[in-house]
Amino acid sequence: MFEKVLIANRGEIALRVARACRELGINSVAVYSTADAESAVVRFADEAVHIGPPAAGRSYLHIPSLIGAAQKTGADAIHPGYGFLSEDPYFAEICTDEGITFIGPRPEVMEKVGDKATARDLMSKAGLPLLPGTVDPVNTVDDARDIADDIGYPVIIKAVAGGGGRGMTVVNNREELPNEYRSTRATAQAVFKDSNVYIERYLATSRHTEIQLVCDTQGSGVYFGERDCSVQRRHQKLIEEAPSVHLTPEMRKDIGEKAVAGATSIGYSGAGTMEFLLDLDGNLYFMEMNARIQVEHPVSEAITNCDLIQEQIRVAAGEPLSVAQDDVVFTGHAVECRINAEDPDNNFAPTAGRLETYVPPGGPWTRVDSHCYPGWMISPFYDSLIAKLIVWAPDRERAIDRMQRALSEFEISGKGVKTTIPFHQRILQNEQFRSGDVTTDFVEQFMAEEKQLAAAS
Amino acid sequence: MSDADTQPNPDEDFVRSVWEEARDLIKRLEGSTVQRFSVEAAGTKIEIERAMASGGAAPMATVAAPAAAAAAAPAAEGEPELDGRHPVVAPLVGTFYRAPQPGAKPFVEEGDVVDEGQTVAIVEAMKLMNHVKTDQAGKVSEILCSDGDWVEFEQPIMYLDPLGD
Numbered sequence: 001m002f003e004k005v006l007i008a009n010r011g012e013i014a015l016r017v018a019r020a021c022r023e024l025g026i027n028s029v030a031v032y033s034t035a036d037a038e039s040a041v042v043r044f045a046d047e048a049v050h051i052g053p054p055a056a057g058r059s060y061l062h063i064p065s066l067i068g069a070a071q072k073t074g075a076d077a078i079h080p081g082y083g084f085l086s087e088d089p090y091f092a093e094i095c096t097d098e099g100i101t102f103i104g105p106r107p108e109v110m111e112k113v114g115d116k117a118t119a120r121d122l123m124s125k126a127g128l129p130l131l132p133g134t135v136d137p138v139n140t141v142d143d144a145r146d147i148a149d150d151i152g153y154p155v156i157i158k159a160v161a162g163g164g165g166r167g168m169t170v171v172n173n174r175e176e177l178p179n180e181y182r183s184t185r186a187t188a189q190a191v192f193k194d195s196n197v198y199i200e201r202y203l204a205t206s207r208h209t210e211i212q213l214v215c216d217t218q219g220s221g222v223y224f225g226e227r228d229c230s231v232q233r234r235h236q237k238l239i240e241e242a243p244s245v246h247l248t249p250e251m252r253k254d255i256g257e258k259a260v261a262g263a264t265s266i267g268y269s270g271a272g273t274m275e276f277l278l279d280l281d282g283n284l285y286f287m288e289m290n291a292r293i294q295v296e297h298p299v300s301e302a303i304t305n306c307d308l309i310q311e312q313i314r315v316a317a318g319e320p321l322s323v324a325q326d327d328v329v330f331t332g333h334a335v336e337c338r339i340n341a342e343d344p345d346n347n348f349a350p351t352a353g354r355l356e357t358y359v360p361p362g363g364p365w366t367r368v369d370s371h372c373y374p375g376w377m378i379s380p381f382y383d384s385l386i387a388k389l390i391v392w393a394p395d396r397e398r399a400i401d402r403m404q405r406a407l408s409e410f411e412i413s414g415k416g417v418k419t420t421i422p423f424h425q426r427i428l429q430n431e432q433f434r435s436g437d438v439t440t441d442f443v444e445q446f447m448a449e450e451k452q453l454a455a456a457s
Numbered sequence: 458m459s460d461a462d463t464q465p466n467p468d469e470d471f472v473r474s475v476w477e478e479a480r481d482l483i484k485r486l487e488g489s490t491v492q493r494f495s496v497e498a499a500g501t502k503i504e505i506e507r508a509m510a511s512g513g514a515a516p517m518a519t520v521a522a523p524a525a526a527a528a529a530a531p532a533a534e535g536e537p538e539l540d541g542r543h544p545v546v547a548p549l550v551g552t553f554y555r556a557p558q559p560g561a562k563p564f565v566e567e568g569d570v571v572d573e574g575q576t577v578a579i580v581e582a583m584k585l586m587n588h589v590k591t592d593q594a595g596k597v598s599e600i601l602c603s604d605g606d607w608v609e610f611e612q613p614i615m616y617l618d619p620l621g622d
Contacts, residue, residue, distance in 0.1 A: 034611070050610045051549075051550050052610045063583070065550040067582075067583055068551045072550065
């Protein structure tokens, strides 16, 4: 096992990883930019290194400073968290070259997974179901038209290097295709410096369903069930839950086994998530694989009683998974709300500022993953996540009730700071959400209805 | 920049680009005593409130003449000047060296008078030699690190005494 792990991240996930290290008896090293000098993880970790100014390009994304910090402190591994350098094969490779273990898949595997076209191709070969469409990049307008005709409209054009909802365009008919094809390529080139795009069937309504995996370096893998993340706004997840009410135990076992087989077929190791779309007929289609721990991992922890970060660290150290598939028993229902410093009434604009009040909820089966405390400055330099609130209950209805109770306890205030709590509370009261019949266009419709009601009154 | 799960929305791109501009502005304001300013463009308004370095050295005036302020402001955040001494700080995390190569003459010795912009040390990060340059003239009063020491970002590596007029 490692003696000292450097956490190349900030915010709640840095603290989450440091906590896992402490429980495993591993020393932790926090790194911080000037803006994060007073952060919770700097206080909590065994050591801390000041790595740069607030701009991430010169701190959390600056590889020489992170490697330097690891060498200064003698860390034998680096945990990248999520975002920043967590899915950068180049960073993983440099860590390896410097004799530091990167806690994640091997660089060459990460590279394959990070290229969506390659990942789809490999997973298709491993037996995972794909949406009708291309696996290879589409290089000409004529090819694009032929392929779209084969698939049938509407189709979606996606940047191979895209992510986070950027670099994708829905095309409804043949006439729109040439222009949309060209503009998506141009956007892809501008944003991702890679103009390659692929085309697939567009499902107007579907549910975002993802499978959590951890694989060890012995070639074993375990799935920790699925999460439904359909409550999202412009591809930003707001509420995540596990399990999905739309999967039967048989479906869960089938897709879980396929996902593990797919991951192990490419030599994947570490924690990872396979994203699927679930259509209204119950078909799952593989979309992409995320080669990192995800923001919403706690809901899977809540229904399986497994610590995914600890498993991730364990397998990175070369140890086998501490659980076999049969040990993973799914119990009850968990819901997570992402509490962001954003103004839901102003197009979710980020609201940076200093927190005057910060009182998190407590009580049974209520978990808060956060780096915030009264006096903490929510910096405009980084993402707006204040806290992840996770509750568990024996069933979905009671989990939602518990979440409402917990949200009502959460006190956050500060000059200029607005949060997404009121928005979450309104969604949790919504009949359709409570029924479980939620697709990825739910939030958009919900907001349109709210607007209509407001206009009518 | 952050988690793919929390990546910016398309219309946040604009806000982000305004931010880039604001960041450049903030950088240019380093060392000045401007505490608050706002930038407004196409309906997006960004208000900046800067925390001043703690300690008595931080001037309280909202706006001051830039020339006077530059001389008075400490170079490193949270590192107030000690007895009027001015710290020279590490530009990044790395290994400190006093000389351009092993066995060579050190860039400076205690007691040397240095110009603004003069190289006084090297911080090595992943085989790249980063020159540490002074941001003002002065007399080297104390060198705080030895060859091979690891330094952090903005860690003081030497102190300068200001030159008399």
